[in-house]
Amino acid sequence: MDARIIAKPVSSTSDSVDLIVVTRDVFSLGGTVSPQSATTYKFSVQDVNLGGYGQRAQFGLLYDIDRSPHLGYDWLYQK
Numbered sequence: 001m002d003a004r005i006i007a008k009p010v011s012s013t014s015d016s017v018d019l020i021v022v023t024r025d026v027f028s029l030g031g032t033v034s035p036q037s038a039t040t041y042k043f044s045v046q047d048v049n050l051g052g053y054g055q056r057a058q059f060g061l062l063y064d065i066d067r068s069p070h071l072g073y074d075w076l077y078q079k
Contacts, residue, residue, distance in 0.1 A: 002026070024052075039065040055079050 002024040010016040028049035034042040046058035058076040 004022045006020040006022070007017045008020060010018055029045075029047050031045045032043070036042060041063045042060065043063070044058060044060040046056065048056045050057045056076065056078040058074075060074045060076075062072040062074075063070060064072075
């Protein structure tokens with residue numbers, strides 16, 4: 001939804017430019033809440049374009065009252 005194009009002159013020639021395209025990923029952050037049963041819930045938070053480099057980071061929690069310990073977690077990083 002947002003882009004910027006920058007023309008930068010090349011110093012070694014007068015008839016050429018380098019084009020720099022800067023874009024913004026509007027929907028890179030997200031999260032979910034998923035009830036698995038009456039006593040079990042999954043939660044997650046993610047960024048699918050971490051730092052604008054196309055890398056993904058996700059953190060998740062599982063809460064289950066019938067297990068011990070009640071809380072578990074996971075961490076995901078993709079490049």
